[in-house]
Amino acid sequence: MGYERQADFGTPEVRSDTQVTLEIDGRAVTVPAGTTVMRAAAVAGGSIPKLCATDNLKQFGSCRLCLVEIDGMRGTPASCTTPVTEGMKVHTQTEKLARLRRGVMELYISDHPLDCLTCSANNDCELQDQAAAVGLRDVRYGYEGAHHLAAPTDASNPYFDFDATKCIVCSRCVRACDEVQGTLALTVEGRGFGSQISAGVKSDDFLSSECVSCGACVQACPTSALMEKAVTEIGKPERAVVTTCAYCGVGCTFRAEMRGEQLVRMVPWKDGKANRGHSCVKGRFAWGYAQHQDRILKPMVRESIDQPWRAVSWEEALGFAASRFKAIAATHGNNALGGIVSSRCTNEEGFLVQKLVRAGFGTNNVDTCARVCHSPTGYGLKTTFGTSAGTQDFDSVEESDVILVIGANPTDGHPVFGSRMKKRLRQGAKLIVIDPRRTDLVRSPHVEADYHLPLRPGTNVAVLSALAHVIVTEGLVNEAFVRERCDWDEFQHWAEFVSQERNSPEFLEPVTGVRADLVRGAARLYATGGNGAIYYGLGVTEHSQGSSTVMAIANLAMATGNIGRRGVGVNPLRGQNNVQGACDMGSFPHELSGYRHVSDAATRALFEAEWGVKIDPEPGLRIPNMLDAATDGLFKGLYIQGEDILQSDPDTKHVAAGLAAMDCVIVHDLFLNETANYAHVFLPGSSFLEKDGTFTNAERRIQPVRKVMEPLNGYQDWEVTQELARALGLDWNYTHPSQIMDEIARLTPSFAGVNYARLDAEGSLQWPVNDAAPDGSPIMHVDGFVRGKGKFVVTDYVPTDERTGPRFPLLLTTGRILSQYNVGAQTRRTENSVWHAEDLLEIHPTDAENRGIKSGDWVRLASRSGETTLRATVTDRVAPGVVYTTFHHPATQANVVTTDYSDWATNCPEYKVTAVQITPSNGPSEWQEDYAAQARQARRIAGSAMEPAE
């Protein structure tokens, strides 16, 4: 598409069963009751001048530009605050209105710089447009009096400037921060002529304030007062392409606004069904990594990992990789090979990688990084409900009455959905937070949890058993729902179990550390408070009982009847952009696309007929098993697309040993990541801006990813995988990812109705999309569970074997923060590091004082697995006995400390519980120094003076 601003209807859409017909400038228009005159005029194709109104904010009625005349009504009401009535007759263009509007506009312009030709918003400025619309030709007031034309510019934010001289104090930025983002960082300071926009208190600038840089204010600004620095530097965009963000599992839709081949800005698309026009600091601004100088654009190979890299042609690299893999298969058998599907790449690319492993390598040794995040979700929800996915769409939260958040920090990890959740909470929904830390949701402006259950890490199942105990023993079960929808015998077995005294809140209080009265209150609220929705994250799954916890959550939802309609449900907040999709695409070693087990002969026959090869009916190795087998000399070759297992997987030393034991590791990535230190072949990857395909978000929403610029490395990732397949002798001839999606649809019942034409026409589709659900499935299990009867599973609390003791008396839990993303490969290469330049260890004041530690001190973090050093920050966000850190920086390598304990059902690592000791330190650990030296050595490129930075 060319460049044009998104349509703005002035005030938000209103939903009503009642329709109202009125007449605007002689034309009849019918709109839902409650709609404003301004919006009705826009729906009718007209346009009423406006400045303070925009359709993602509530009407405000301050600019006085949108005045209209209405028959039978006195004066000139503001159209943005006047609701339509049946038979109303509205006049938007009269001589009186023109005079009034010109007068208003004249006042605005009298205190505004007249530098339009050199302004960054020239020809993309609502003030400029409205001045033209009202026919302003002359300003009678000079600049001799008081004005704001010398006001300073706040350039502190790395992504946008606030130029107060351009500000018309329309409050759109303040309202966007309040209503859309929910941070309430901005305010109008002063009164009357002295009013000015302020970030926080007067001494704050944007960077030092509580602003989270979501960009909502910049998007709302009708002038260039708040403007992206990139627009100022590059110029106004010329074209826009709608695509999907490549950060978290929310899956925000953006307009990539381009000037030539240069990306100018990413603007959230108002029609995006996941984000509804909102964004966070990562998706909105942190895309600079895609053009970062660290990107490797030419393939490289080396005989062994102690040698420097050698840049070669694609032919040589692919030939080298293929010959090594063929040699491994000939010597050690097909099962000595494997592959890892990226949860950051597209569905089509993931499908091709697992196809390459199964059809090309001849093994089921394929896995995905969901192994280390949401594999327990797949197991748990499949077992209880019959579907390995969340039950709701994001819009559902608007109808929730009680929101239970367990093991998730949505304002940091899934910020756009976090904002939508906070909006619902500000409207009055109740909130229960189950988390060892006092996350922002527990208490932040206009949001406060009704119950915060600060449990001891590793006791999720015990807390959920205690909640279930209260619900069952106090008669709060929705028996009608359970009898109709669930297996009654299994329910009774479960109810008898949770009713036992050993599952009571009082009995478990010493185990969980949570006061029994809080548990009882939370259980009563969830069971009786109306629509109850559960949202959870990796604080649920990344435990030795991750799968049990997911099933315990499902049990609670079924017992209370909170499944199968809007406002309720069980909602896993997926970590990466395409975790859901990677799992859907058959990336697990035991199942083909659509979660069908490889042992199922009928399913295998489908794929064998399509692919012309036999498929192994036995499950393959999971990632940790691949590494174990490698250290045993049984696993020799691994193709890794878009995942940095050395930094992201637990027990770094073991991962390194496994990689070092292989004959050929192929890393296919944007950067020389940590894993590449142990690789023999490097295949350059393409960013999400350089490819076509689809991502599937946490709502099961399949969304288009569109190429907005040519791949810097020359090939999209699906093309690279295809070339590797061809080098291995496979006759693949895809010319566009739509053909891969067609193959997915032919082979996967839940994707049967998905194709690119429909995605282009409808924007997105939520699977299953098939004959039973031709328009997709926003809400699952509406008339019954996919598996038939809902299955209650007894989830006995089994304490983790990772125990504290005299040597390691504290519990470490890990997580991520707003400005950085996972291993940081993307966000560390952006200005986001301004907010988080290093991983910090949060430690409670009591534990810090006992160890003589102050904020900013270097500390040694040691566990049974290893040790590292980082700086401490003393805070009561964590409870005594608990410490917390992030894993965004390779210099810290938090995972050198985490252990190889994992979920019993899926081997998802137990990142969230590690027994550690903290002691003062004066510098990097020996391991860190050795690692840095090895990394320097491993990243050498022959003939290059520069060492690429990780």
Added chain:
Amino acid sequence: MSGKTEAKLVYMANQIARNLKFEPHPAAALADHLRAFWTTAMLRQLFAHLAVHGDGELDPVARTALAELAAGHAPPPQTRATDPAHQGADAG
């Protein structure tokens, strides 16, 4: 196979057994789980462990499950998560 890997597999089998304790038929559920999610090579390592070490380190439920699998008795699926017959058209 290293002793470390063998010990890890024994640990994993015992851990699964502990978590399936409340299934109506724990040994059958464990056998089903191992058959569905473990490679044949991993199972063989445990069979070998069982042959050498007898009833040493393995949980009794795990021993029973492995003995069943070693004898070639494929158990009927105990949970729908591992039952391909119930992963039909819309099971996605």
